[in-house]
Amino acid sequence: xxxxxxxxxxxxxxxxxxxxxxxxxxxxxxxxxxxxxxxxxxxxxxxxxxxxxxxxxxxxxxxxxxxxxxxxxxxxxxxxxxxxxxxxxxxxxxxxxxxxxxxxxxxxxxxxxxxxxxxxxxxxxxxxxxxxxxxxxxxxxxxxxxxxxxxxxxxxxxxxxxxxxxxxxxxxxxxxxxxxxxxxxxxxxxxxxxxxxxxxxxxxxxxxxxxxxxxxxxxxxxxxxxxxxxxxxxxxxxxxxxxxxxxxxxxxxxxxxxxxxxxxxxxxxxxxxxxxxxxxxxxxxxxxxxxxxxxxxxxxxxxxxxxxxxxxxxxxxxxxxxxxxxxxxxxxxxxxxxxxxxxxxxxxxxxxxxxxxxxxxxxxxxxxxxxxxxxxxxxxxxxxxxxxxxxxxxxxxxxxxxxxxxxxxxxxxxxxxxxxxxxxxxxxxxxxxxxxxxxxxxxxxxxxxxxxxxxxxxxxxxxxxxxxxxxxxxxxxxxx
Amino acid sequence: xxxxxxxxxxxxxxxxxxxxxxxxxxxxxxxxxxxxxxxxxxxxxxxxxxxxxxxxxxxxxxxxxxxxxxxxxxxxxxxxxxxxxxxxxxxxxxxxxxxxxxxxxxxxxxxxxxxxxxxxxxxxxxxxxxxxxxxxxxxxxxxxxxxxxxxxxxxxxxxxxxxxxxxxxxxxxxxxxxxxxxxxxxxxxxxxxxxxxxxxxxxxxxxxxxxxxxxxxxxxxxxxxxxxxxxxxxxxxxxxxxxxxxxxxxxxxxxxxxxxxxxxxxxxxxxxxxxxxxxxxxxxxxxxxxxxxxxxxxxxxxxxxxxxxxxxxxxxxxxxxxxxxxxxxxxxxxxxxxxxxxxxxxxxxxxxxxxxxxxxxxxxxxxxxxxxxxxxxxxxxxxxxxxxxxxxxxxxxxxxxxxxxxxxxxxxxxxxxxxxxxxxxxxxxxxxxxxxxxxxxxxxxxxxxxxxxxxxxxxxxxxxxxxxxxxxxxxxxxxx
Numbered sequence: 001x002x003x004x005x006x007x008x009x010x011x012x013x014x015x016x017x018x019x020x021x022x023x024x025x026x027x028x029x030x031x032x033x034x035x036x037x038x039x040x041x042x043x044x045x046x047x048x049x050x051x052x053x054x055x056x057x058x059x060x061x062x063x064x065x066x067x068x069x070x071x072x073x074x075x076x077x078x079x080x081x082x083x084x085x086x087x088x089x090x091x092x093x094x095x096x097x098x099x100x101x102x103x104x105x106x107x108x109x110x111x112x113x114x115x116x117x118x119x120x121x122x123x124x125x126x127x128x129x130x131x132x133x134x135x136x137x138x139x140x141x142x143x144x145x146x147x148x149x150x151x152x153x154x155x156x157x158x159x160x161x162x163x164x165x166x167x168x169x170x171x172x173x174x175x176x177x178x179x180x181x182x183x184x185x186x187x188x189x190x191x192x193x194x195x196x197x198x199x200x201x202x203x204x205x206x207x208x209x210x211x212x213x214x215x216x217x218x219x220x221x222x223x224x225x226x227x228x229x230x231x232x233x234x235x236x237x238x239x240x241x242x243x244x245x246x247x248x249x250x251x252x253x254x255x256x257x258x259x260x261x262x263x264x265x266x267x268x269x270x271x272x273x274x275x276x277x278x279x280x281x282x283x284x285x286x287x288x289x290x291x292x293x294x295x296x297x298x299x300x301x302x303x304x305x306x307x308x309x310x311x312x313x314x315x316x317x318x319x320x321x322x323x324x325x326x327x328x329x330x331x332x333x334x335x336x337x338x339x340x341x342x343x344x345x346x347x348x349x350x351x352x353x354x355x356x357x358x359x360x361x362x363x364x365x366x367x368x369x370x371x372x373x374x375x376x377x378x379x380x381x382x383x384x385x386x387x388x389x390x391x392x393x394x395x396x397x398x399x400x401x402x403x404x405x406x407x408x409x410x411x412x413x414x415x416x417x418x419x420x421x422x423x424x425x426x427x428x429x430x431x432x433x434x435x436x437x438x439x440x441x442x443x444x445x446x447x448x449x450x451x452x453x454x455x456x457x458x459x460x461x462x463x464x465x466x467x468x469x470x471x472x473x474x475x476x477x478x479x480x
Numbered sequence: 481x482x483x484x485x486x487x488x489x490x491x492x493x494x495x496x497x498x499x500x501x502x503x504x505x506x507x508x509x510x511x512x513x514x515x516x517x518x519x520x521x522x523x524x525x526x527x528x529x530x531x532x533x534x535x536x537x538x539x540x541x542x543x544x545x546x547x548x549x550x551x552x553x554x555x556x557x558x559x560x561x562x563x564x565x566x567x568x569x570x571x572x573x574x575x576x577x578x579x580x581x582x583x584x585x586x587x588x589x590x591x592x593x594x595x596x597x598x599x600x601x602x603x604x605x606x607x608x609x610x611x612x613x614x615x616x617x618x619x620x621x622x623x624x625x626x627x628x629x630x631x632x633x634x635x636x637x638x639x640x641x642x643x644x645x646x647x648x649x650x651x652x653x654x655x656x657x658x659x660x661x662x663x664x665x666x667x668x669x670x671x672x673x674x675x676x677x678x679x680x681x682x683x684x685x686x687x688x689x690x691x692x693x694x695x696x697x698x699x700x701x702x703x704x705x706x707x708x709x710x711x712x713x714x715x716x717x718x719x720x721x722x723x724x725x726x727x728x729x730x731x732x733x734x735x736x737x738x739x740x741x742x743x744x745x746x747x748x749x750x751x752x753x754x755x756x757x758x759x760x761x762x763x764x765x766x767x768x769x770x771x772x773x774x775x776x777x778x779x780x781x782x783x784x785x786x787x788x789x790x791x792x793x794x795x796x797x798x799x800x801x802x803x804x805x806x807x808x809x810x811x812x813x814x815x816x817x818x819x820x821x822x823x824x825x826x827x828x829x830x831x832x833x834x835x836x837x838x839x840x841x842x843x844x845x846x847x848x849x850x851x852x853x854x855x856x857x858x859x860x861x862x863x864x865x866x867x868x869x870x871x872x873x874x875x876x877x878x879x880x881x882x883x884x885x886x887x888x889x890x891x892x893x894x895x896x897x898x899x900x901x902x903x904x905x906x907x908x909x910x911x912x913x914x915x916x917x918x919x920x921x922x923x924x925x926x927x928x929x930x931x932x933x934x935x936x937x938x939x940x941x942x943x944x945x946x947x948x949x950x951x952x953x954x955x956x957x958x959x960x
Contacts, residue, residue: 005859006860007851007852007853007855007856007859007860008573008574008860008936008937009573009574009575009851010574011506011507011509011510012506013574014502014505014506014509014574014577014578015502015503015506017574017578018498018499018502018503018505018506018574018577018578018581019498019499019502021578021581021582021585022494022495022498022499022502022581023495023498024582024585025494025498025581025582025585025586026491026492026494026495026498027491028585028586029491029494029585030491038594039594039596039597039598041597041598043593043597043820043823043825043826044601044825045597045601046597046598046601046602047601047602047604047605050601050602050605053609053612054609054610054612054613054849054850054853054854055849055850055853055854056853056854056855057853057854057855057856058850058851058852058853058855058856059850059851059853061575061578061847061851063850064575064579064846064847064850064851068582068843071598072598072602073598074598075596075597075598075599075601076586076588076596076598076599077588077594077595077596077597078588079586079587079588079589079595079596080586080587087589087595087815090587090588090589090837091587092584092585092587093488093489094488094489094493094494094497094498095489095541095544096584097494097498097581097584097585098494098497098498098501098541099544100580100581100584101498101501101502101505101577101580101581101584102501102504102505102548104572104576104577104580104581104791105501105504105505105508105509105572105577106505106508106556106559106560107559107560107570107571107572107791107792108556108557108558108559108570109559109570109792113523114518114519114557115557115559115567116519116555116556116557116559117519117521117523117525117526117555117557118519118521118526118551118552118553118554118555118556119555119556121524121525121526121527121530121555122526122527122530122552124527125527125530129533129534130534132533132534133534152632152835152837153835153836153837155834155835155836155837156834156835159681159834163681166683192813193811193812193813193816193836194811194836196811197809197811197834197836200808200809200811201639201643201681201682201808201809201834202681202682202683203646203682203683203684204683249813249815250813250814250815305837311584311587312587312589312837312838312839313835313837313838313839328680328681329677329680329681331673331674331676331677331680332673333672333673333729333730334730334920334921334922335567335729335730335919335920335921335930336673340523343523345523345524346523354635354636354639354677354681354834355632355633355635355636355793356633356634356635356673356674356677357570357632357633357635357785357792357793358792358793359792359793363548366544367541367544369534369535370534370535370538370539370543370544371487371489371538371539371541371544372487372538373487373534373535373536373537373538373539374534374535374536374537375487375536375537375538376487376537376538379485379487380486380487380488439815440814440815441814441815442814450815456488457488
């Protein structure tokens, strides 16, 4: 019978438009250094150029691409620019974009093994590869009681760790909160804000979170953790979760995981290690000391979407024992029952995460690892660390500047000796120049500039030019 | 100075490989009917064909594409097949894949307005379009106290609704649980499992959830809701959240939102309406009765990644008052402070969701709405509903089969008159044939087949062939 009218894009149209979009991206990445890194758009400026109503009839792809170039690009802060040194990298790469494109095209929904076995099995397999790639403890391999899963972000991984920890702390009793005295959570004052967010979401109450003092390197003081937990236990509280950070967002401080692990074990608290930013460094054997003590942790996460050339979103989350996680998150309605799940022979990743549905995210991680190989990943991570070390030496050699912390991995925290206000003005001027993008933090209360070196395209010449500009702007700002 | 060695894919290589992947996807979609819809892979089969270790050195893209075709495809359940009638559609389209590709290529992280103003502003703008497109209440527009945001899934939207409701119910007091008597949550027995999951995640305790009885159409009985809430209030509990479902997963039942809204308001409970599956139907004015009563709701969500040709993940979540949501989810560390956020003139979507980071997901929704126009979306949704109606008439006309429920929108629930065991065997044989994929549910305790008609490519001929096969298989199975 005759086909009915269709507004769908035909495969041939998709081929043609797909090439145009691929070319658009290649052009964008080739010319990315020509845009101001930090968008100069004013609030409301982008919206004001968009039509008020959805179109009554369809528009050509060429019109959309034109609007992306003309309307959206001025509102983009270019995370993929080699001159993006702000926050943390959210890097990307050709093979990652291609793997993600395949995921979009296949359009499978991997909530259950049965809804696409390859989606689940590739993920399990590649996360086992990652254990080897980073030299993580074998207890995170899927062949034992543990295993890995891809989450959207480290925030979600931290929340899942807390939920699993609660199950373990309350022995799975419904209610959880309060049934064993108050549940308490511990992280350093420098831990990521997602720990506080998770505690709030899980309904433990904000005063369930204890922020543990840090030492001069901004790392958690394990003896303070010990004292806080002991006090809580004496007060009838139940220590539920300890979060140790390997590479804090603010200054890349590394908590002493082994010592923290011993304290956590003694009190029966779940230890989650958040290495969102720094974890990738362990691809290099000479940087693998960041994994010290991990064998004492109950869960671990890091983000290939930060520094491993995988585009957002891709966080790898590992547990040593998957049972409490499943107990926390598994709900099985009739319409999801199937023979494979009931056999117990398969993993249903819906039970390892907050949402039900899931993309085929393992594809992009698989493509990246295969494209670069272990050798390529090591090369680029090593190079970023080498450049950061060099930048730190330039800062140290300059009498007007000082390092706020010893450089760790790919982050350099520094300040001009001109004081907080001066550094704040310096940052604003640098970012307004469009030539680079830096952000700030406070270390020991002092306004500090951060330069995070991990974008895919960042080379020594970009950092050298940035440092030259920082010095030049500072001398212009400085009183004569 | 000389470039250092690089393992990155060059822009020209990206152009070449990008075309190959685009062509791969076009070929896949052209030949999708040639694959068995439900994967026939056995547990472990796909993994067994993958190498045990990550590659030491890089591999060519051609090798990866070959492995996708040869190793992964047999493990794919083809959600994009026009013969996929299982669960719910997770449909897709050319413009969506292209919008998502741009999102991957741009690689922006939209956690804050400042980290890419266009990412935030396009999202706000397109979600305002969606209010108009579906005829939703104006209180969900960003111009008032409310607004919309893209979540990954309806599960996350439900969790966010619960967290906002808890803030409102406890007037934001830390701790939440218990401080006002026990918080209670209400949903019908047919509501999605994500309600139970959210209650568990939020730590309200599983016995905080009351499942409200349904009527013969599987819709919530508002007088039962009223009685349950009244009993809880009398017992000193605080009704926190009511979830009404517009289009249940099991049988597409529609709860009486207006009546439920009046009950919720009387007791001060937050009303969240989950229209994940059915919401898209409201693009058609003649189907807009599903929006009745929405003006009484505090929040609403539906999934363009189900039936609006947007690839997973894209759930649109709207609130009438954004303040309790922000209060529930906003945590502000120093390293995220910036002038734009502090001015209050911008939206920072990190405070509207569980994770911190976020993809530029508005691009794919924008591309889809622009490609189809209102006209194109209406055409295809209307067509799916028309075909479902026709299928229901065929079922009714066949003496061996019966409708388990009157057909609603694009779902037909039916069964052979041969009993539960017969229907289960029939389902297994149909799915094993590879020609189509159906799933089941239980309605009034009886095993029921579900046929969900919403895949992008599904036309009358596919449903006609499926029905023919169902009848044929049934007659083969039936005792002579």
